[in-house]
Structure formats: C-alpha cells, structure tokens
Amino acid sequence: MIAPVRQVLRGLGRRTKVLGGAYLAVGAIHLASRLVDGGAAVAGISQILLMPALGAAFGSAIADLAPVRRRTVALMTAGLAASWAGDTIPRFVTGDAAFLGMVSGFLVAQACYLAAFAPYAAKAWRRRPAPVLAAGAVFGAGFGALTVWCLPEAGFLGGPVVGYGxxxxxxxxxxxxxxRATAVGGALFFVSDAMIALNTFSPGYYFGGHHLAVMSTYIAAQALLAAGIVTDLAAADRPDRARPAEPRATDPATEPAADPSADPATEPAAVAD
Structure with a gap:
C-alpha cells in the first residue's frame, strides 16, 4: 500500500479499522463467490453490501479527524451512495433497464467524485499545468478508443454511454x-468500467476472468479513492510541525536568582523577533 495512506490508516481509531476490515471481508466474499458454481446469490448480496461497508468506514475515519472540509466529505459520501445505487438497481430489474440503472447511479457517482477533486485539479493547474494536461490526454485517448470501438453496437444507449465515459x-x-492513492483509484475505476463497456458492446471481446477482474479493480478503486481523500484531509488536520514551539511558562519558584552584581546597562539589548 502507498506509504502515506498506510501511515494514516495506522493512526485511525479501532472502530474505523474494524469497519475497514469489514469492507475488505465483504469484498473478499464477493470475489470468492465469483469463483464457485452457484455463488450468484452470494455475489449479488455481497455487492449490495460493498458501498454501505465502505461508507461506514469512510464516515468513521472522518469522525476520527478534527473538523474537516465538509464539501469534500459530503461529495465523497454522495458518490459512495450513488455507487451503491448503481450496484443495487441491476439486481431488481433486467435488460436495458438494468444497464441504464447502473449507468445512472455511477454517472451521479462520477459527477460527485469529479466535483470533490475539482479544487485539487484547479490548484494543480495553476501550479503545474503539464501533468494535468498529460493525465487528461491519457484518459481522453482511452475514452476515445472505447467510443470508437463500442459506440457502433450501443444503439440507443450510445448517448448515456458517451456522457458517462x-x-x-x-x-x-x-x-x-x-x-497517489486517488490517482491509482481513478485509473482502476476507468479500467473496470472499460471492461464493462467492452463486454457489453464489443462482439469480439472475450475474457474468461472478466467478472472477477471487473469487481476486483472496482473494489480496490473505491477503497483507494476514499483512503486517498482521508489521507489528504488528515494531512490538512495535522498541526504544522515546522511551527516553532511555544515558550514554556516558567515557575518563579524554580527560576534561578538574579545575579545582584549584574549591571543592566552592560547587558545586550533584547532583539525584537
């Protein structure tokens, strides 16, 4: 795991660690259910439980910190809730309605995450625009390639798919x-959804471990996005260690007695700080 994230997670409370472990356990159960025959029911239930587990861990981690940026926390929480909707809706409807329900939920989630990251992007753009441009070019090229590959087979779903992409x-x-944590999380989210698009709209696409790959990258992506934001908020919450220490209050009883022979006129003048 990325070192700053690991350091922050070690400093979180016991409750947060237990809830984070619960998310990992639900994720492991879900992935294991994908590997066994007859595991569809467990896979469906565990997928519905993923985002509530992560949301509880994220909320507990935020509670471990001092008051932090409420807008960022609210947007990340809304993104997790919308992701839960995207995971859950397809379990109760079928066909194109299921796909549209999934896309709608995750479209809201991506909008929330994008809004949460936008202030960071704006600051990075002002300081060094080249890396921001490079990242935009990489993911823009990936989006363009997927659009060219998948759009001919998308039919009336083409508009929502392009908007989501x-x-x-x-x-x-x-x-x-x-x-770095959010960067890896964002990349994994893109890879996970790219595989879904290829599996849905590309006739020539075949990957035996498709479902396992999609969900493993998705589970890791969501966790890294949440952990990355917690890490950043924890850094903002941490006191500035570079600040000089405050002078200690002295106890007159323990102060050494003044030297009566000292002549104040010969002492150096105090230098103003």
Missing amino acids: LLLAAMAAASTTVN
Whole structure:
C-alpha cells in the first residue's frame, strides 16, 4: 500500500479499522463467490453490501479527524451512495433497464467524485499545468478508443454511454491531482468500467476472468479513492510541525536568582523577533 495512506490508516481509531476490515471481508466474499458454481446469490448480496461497508468506514475515519472540509466529505459520501445505487438497481430489474440503472447511479457517482477533486485539479493547474494536461490526454485517448470501438453496437444507449465515459475520464484525470492513492483509484475505476463497456458492446471481446477482474479493480478503486481523500484531509488536520514551539511558562519558584552584581546597562539589548 502507498506509504502515506498506510501511515494514516495506522493512526485511525479501532472502530474505523474494524469497519475497514469489514469492507475488505465483504469484498473478499464477493470475489470468492465469483469463483464457485452457484455463488450468484452470494455475489449479488455481497455487492449490495460493498458501498454501505465502505461508507461506514469512510464516515468513521472522518469522525476520527478534527473538523474537516465538509464539501469534500459530503461529495465523497454522495458518490459512495450513488455507487451503491448503481450496484443495487441491476439486481431488481433486467435488460436495458438494468444497464441504464447502473449507468445512472455511477454517472451521479462520477459527477460527485469529479466535483470533490475539482479544487485539487484547479490548484494543480495553476501550479503545474503539464501533468494535468498529460493525465487528461491519457484518459481522453482511452475514452476515445472505447467510443470508437463500442459506440457502433450501443444503439440507443450510445448517448448515456458517451456522457458517462466523458465524466469517468474527467474524474480519473482529476484524481491524479489529489495524491497517489486517488490517482491509482481513478485509473482502476476507468479500467473496470472499460471492461464493462467492452463486454457489453464489443462482439469480439472475450475474457474468461472478466467478472472477477471487473469487481476486483472496482473494489480496490473505491477503497483507494476514499483512503486517498482521508489521507489528504488528515494531512490538512495535522498541526504544522515546522511551527516553532511555544515558550514554556516558567515557575518563579524554580527560576534561578538574579545575579545582584549584574549591571543592566552592560547587558545586550533584547532583539525584537
């Protein structure tokens, strides 16, 4: 794991660690259920439980910190809730409605994540625009390639798919401006959804471990986005260690007695700080 994230997670409370472990356990159960025959029911239930588990861990981690940026926390929480909707809706409807429900939920999620990362991207753009441009070019090229490959087979779903892809690429590019954890999380989210698009709209696409790959990258992506934001907020919450220490209050009883022979006129003048 990325070192700053590991350091922050070690400093979180016991409750947060337990809830984070619960998310990992639900994720492991979900992935294991994909490997066994007859595991579809467990896979469906565990997928519905993923985002509530991560949301609880994220909320607990934020509670471990002093008051932090409420807008960022609210947007990340909304993104997790919308992701839960995207995971859950397809379990209760079928066909194109299921796909549209999934896309709608995750479209809102990507919009929330993008809004959360936008201030970081704006700051990075002002300081060094070249890396932001490079990230945008990489994910933009990936989006363009997927559009060319998949759009001919998308039919009436083409509009929602293109809109979602644009938001996804923008979110992934913006995630690179927060820290390494969010950058990896954004890239994994893009890869996960790219595989879904290929599996849905590309007749020539075949990958035996498709479902396992999609969900493993998705589970890791969501965790890294949340952990990266917690890491950044924890850094903002941490006191400035470079600040000089405050002078200690002295106890007159323990102060050494003044030297009566000292002549104040010969003492050097105090230098104003």
